[in-house]
Amino acid sequence: MPETPRRPDSRYGNRPTMKDVAARAGVGLKTVSRVVNGEPGVTPETERRVQESIEALGFRRNDSARVLRKGRTASIGLVLEDLADPFYGALSRAVEEVARAHGTLLINGSSAEDPEREQELALALCARRVDGLVVIPAGDDHRYLEPEIKAGVATVFVDRPAGRIDADCVLSDNYGGAREGVAHLIARGHRRIGFIGDMPRIHTAAERLRGYRTAMQDAGIPVEDAWMSLGATDPQRVRHAAEEMLSGPEPVTAVFSGNNRVTVTVIRVLAERTRPVALVAFDDLELADLLQPGVTVVAQDAAALGRTAAERLFRQLEGGLATPERIELPTRLIARGSGELPPAD
Amino acid sequence: MPETPRRPDSRYGNRPTMKDVAARAGVGLKTVSRVVNGEPGVTPETERRVQESIEALGFRRNDSARVLRKGRTASIGLVLEDLADPFYGALSRAVEEVARAHGTLLINGSSAEDPEREQELALALCARRVDGLVVIPAGDDHRYLEPEIKAGVATVFVDRPAGRIDADCVLSDNYGGAREGVAHLIARGHRRIGFIGDMPRIHTAAERLRGYRTAMQDAGIPVEDAWMSLGATDPQRVRHAAEEMLSGPEPVTAVFSGNNRVTVTVIRVLAERTRPVALVAFDDLELADLLQPGVTVVAQDAAALGRTAAERLFRQLEGGLATPERIELPTRLIARGSGELPPAD
DNA sequence: TAGAGCCTGGACAACGTTGTCAGATGCAGG
DNA sequence: CCTGCATCTGACAACGTTGTCCAGGCTCTA
Numbered sequence: 001m002p003e004t005p006r007r008p009d010s011r012y013g014n015r016p017t018m019k020d021v022a023a024r025a026g027v028g029l030k031t032v033s034r035v036v037n038g039e040p041g042v043t044p045e046t047e048r049r050v051q052e053s054i055e056a057l058g059f060r061r062n063d064s065a066r067v068l069r070k071g072r073t074a075s076i077g078l079v080l081e082d083l084a085d086p087f088y089g090a091l092s093r094a095v096e097e098v099a100r101a102h103g104t105l106l107i108n109g110s111s112a113e114d115p116e117r118e119q120e121l122a123l124a125l126c127a128r129r130v131d132g133l134v135v136i137p138a139g140d141d142h143r144y145l146e147p148e149i150k151a152g153v154a155t156v157f158v159d160r161p162a163g164r165i166d167a168d169c170v171l172s173d174n175y176g177g178a179r180e181g182v183a184h185l186i187a188r189g190h191r192r193i194g195f196i197g198d199m200p201r202i203h204t205a206a207e208r209l210r211g212y213r214t215a216m217q218d219a220g221i222p223v224e225d226a227w228m229s230l231g232a233t234d235p236q237r238v239r240h241a242a243e244e245m246l247s248g249p250e251p252v253t254a255v256f257s258g259n260n261r262v263t264v265t266v267i268r269v270l271a272e273r274t275r276p277v278a279l280v281a282f283d284d285l286e287l288a289d290l291l292q293p294g295v296t297v298v299a300q301d302a303a304a305l306g307r308t309a310a311e312r313l314f315r316q317l318e319g320g321l322a323t324p325e326r327i328e329l330p331t332r333l334i335a336r337g338s339g340e341l342p343p344a345d
Numbered sequence: 346m347p348e349t350p351r352r353p354d355s356r357y358g359n360r361p362t363m364k365d366v367a368a369r370a371g372v373g374l375k376t377v378s379r380v381v382n383g384e385p386g387v388t389p390e391t392e393r394r395v396q397e398s399i400e401a402l403g404f405r406r407n408d409s410a411r412v413l414r415k416g417r418t419a420s421i422g423l424v425l426e427d428l429a430d431p432f433y434g435a436l437s438r439a440v441e442e443v444a445r446a447h448g449t450l451l452i453n454g455s456s457a458e459d460p461e462r463e464q465e466l467a468l469a470l471c472a473r474r475v476d477g478l479v480v481i482p483a484g485d486d487h488r489y490l491e492p493e494i495k496a497g498v499a500t501v502f503v504d505r506p507a508g509r510i511d512a513d514c515v516l517s518d519n520y521g522g523a524r525e526g527v528a529h530l531i532a533r534g535h536r537r538i539g540f541i542g543d544m545p546r547i548h549t550a551a552e553r554l555r556g557y558r559t560a561m562q563d564a565g566i567p568v569e570d571a572w573m574s575l576g577a578t579d580p581q582r583v584r585h586a587a588e589e590m591l592s593g594p595e596p597v598t599a600v601f602s603g604n605n606r607v608t609v610t611v612i613r614v615l616a617e618r619t620r621p622v623a624l625v626a627f628d629d630l631e632l633a634d635l636l637q638p639g640v641t642v643v644a645q646d647a648a649a650l651g652r653t654a655a656e657r658l659f660r661q662l663e664g665g666l667a668t669p670e671r672i673e674l675p676t677r678l679i680a681r682g683s684g685e686l687p688p689a690d
Numbered sequence: 691t692a693g694a695g696c697c698t699g700g701a702c703a704a705c706g707t708t709g710t711c712a713g714a715t716g717c718a719g720g
Numbered sequence: 721c722c723t724g725c726a727t728c729t730g731a732c733a734a735c736g737t738t739g740t741c742c743a744g745g746c747t748c749t750a
Binding site for chain 3: 722726731741743747748
């Protein structure tokens with residue numbers, strides 16, 4: 001009994017393969033591969049025929065197969081919190097540029113600040129065999145990445161450190177920046193200074209809070225609980241917190257805002273008040289200099305964070321790195337007016 | 346003479362494969378595949394053994410091989426201009442959410458407004474066999490995508506239409522929005538109205554300019570060349586253009602700004618002047634309502650653009666679409682003060 | 691206890707590419 | 721004309737996965 005011919009499985013809308021190109025050009029499969037990859041050892045005449053055949057068929061090399069064979073994908077992954085946030089947008093773009101310079105594609109995904117989604121994304125990227133991974137952690141336990149790292153996936157954490165594993169990370173000096181910003185307010189004579197930040201389980205938020213506390217302590221000012229708000233950064237909660245600490249018999253005369261999302265809400269609340277309240281904000285904002293008064297900020301350099309992390313990643317891939325390191329980038333205080341207002345008791 | 350054993354080619358840092366997992370669990374290869382993919386037909390006991398083996402070895406399925414076999418990558422590509430621009434960040438995020446709902450990964454790349462780079466990126470994504478492509482065009486000739494589309498890559502253009510090919514596209518009503526914005530100024534009594542926009546080779550810029558011209562014409566106001574600036578959107582050029590049209594014996598009393606990059610510079614220039622000048626800007630800005638005066642804008646909905654495009658893409662993939670369509674989303678005029686200033690001659 | 695039918699598990703080919711290696715061809719020198 | 725060498729070319733296996741198909745063991749019924 002003759003073999004029944006197998007029906008081919010579904011293919012990518014029936015795209016031509018090297019085999020098809022070879023058949024049309026009347027050459028061997030490997031010769032096409034050589035032409036496509038610019039390898040030497042092909043007569044100009046043969047090459048011409050192959051090129052013509054490629055054009056005619058609209059052939060495009062299937063990188064999945066290539067990857068399978070070669071073991072390198074020439075792609076890296078970036079897990080961040082939310083691409084719609086300009087801070088992460090700038091960071092992502094910086095990583096992309098470094099990747100591009102290394103002939104590498106960047107795949108990024110948003111975790112939406114959800115640890116589970118972070119893990120899901122990171123592992124999906126590993127399953128696609130990205131060569132490396134830049135992670136802006138949402139969760140605080142990254143042991144799930146251990147097998148991947150051991151298997152050779154270069155990994156760098158940015159903005160927040162890795163949890164429970166030893167890995168490269170690139171951070172801003174959150175503690176130092178916040179401390180400097182609060183000290184700036186104290187130097188202008190403020191004593192009752194509010195702090196509105198994100199949930200302290202987030203490393204950056206915790207560090208900034210620590211900077212606030214230290215600055216206050218350095219100045220010998222006991223901090224009252226009513227001055228601090230630590231929680232989600234949705235407008236409603238922030239608004240409520242701000243209004244709370246601005247009212248009562250002993251309201252704060254200045255506010256330190258823990259991140260850009262908090263800041264936009266705080267600015268709105270302050271704009272509704274008549275009594276001037278000083279403000280220093282962590283993270284810079286577009287147009288911050290054009291508000292009345294201009295917003296004094298502790299700026300971090302998102303692009304530098306991304307660039308540094310990506311460069312470190314490629315150094316890992318080139319095999320030139322010994323032990324994980326923690327790199328901290330400085331922040332910069334930019335005085336624009338809001339942070340220089342005197343206390344108005 | 347005995348066969349010399351082949352040395353294995355380089356592999357991904359020697360990751361375990363299904364074969365390894367099968368060997369350790371004492372089962373067949375296909376059984377592991379079944380467990381990994383949750384296919385039926387495996388005894389609980391066998392499944393347990395396999396799971397244990399997977400854990401122990403730190404196995405992760407190789408999606409490249411899977412893709413090769415299955416023909417679908419469960420990923421789509423997004424070619425945009427610059428992720429660091431909040432407008433595109435929001436758009437990208439919206440596309441990502443739709444993709445995620447379809448179990449699909451999003452790969453995005455920045456063209457930096459360079460047509461060649463756009464093409465390079467789009468084709469690189471096709472080589473990775475993305476199932477679909479969302480493109481925010483930088484160039485104006487997309488015939489290079491024809492073979493891909495014919496081969497089954499679903500394609501949707503956003504923000505700007507495709508050039509020289511027939512394809513789905515999702516746009517904002519740039520013409521109508523600009524026209525409405527300029528008419529808004531005319532209704533407040535302005536006649537000398539400046540327009541500062543991007544290079545007219547960019548579709549959105551051309552359409553907005555057309556809206557400006559139409560609104561002026563509708564009001565019977567002849568437009569003078571000195572009122573229009575069409576070119577790159579770097580701060581220096583924009584600043585120069587703005588200062589130019591604000592000085593001289595017959596300066597403009599209002600400015601229509603063609604996009605968000607232009608707007609930030611125009612605001613700066615206006616803030617330096619004492620004579621109030623009205624402003625309506627295309628694209629919304631964070632904090633635009635907190636400036637003095639608040640900035641009146643013609644807002645487009647980046648998220649809606651992205652969402653609509655992505656949904657259309659998946660409809661294409663499900664095969665439910667007949668002919669390419671051009672979808673236009675409305676813009677929204679938001680009056681905040683700057684656009685309601687009367688002319689100050 | 692035999693036969694039918696179901697369930698589980700495994701052997702094998704195929705996806706499209708690249709690395710290896712050996713065969714074919716051409717040319718110069720003896 | 722043959723040999724040796726360099727240059728081109730193609731056959732073949734392998735990458736890790738999944739689809740197909742069949743074998744073997746089990747239960748159930750007559």
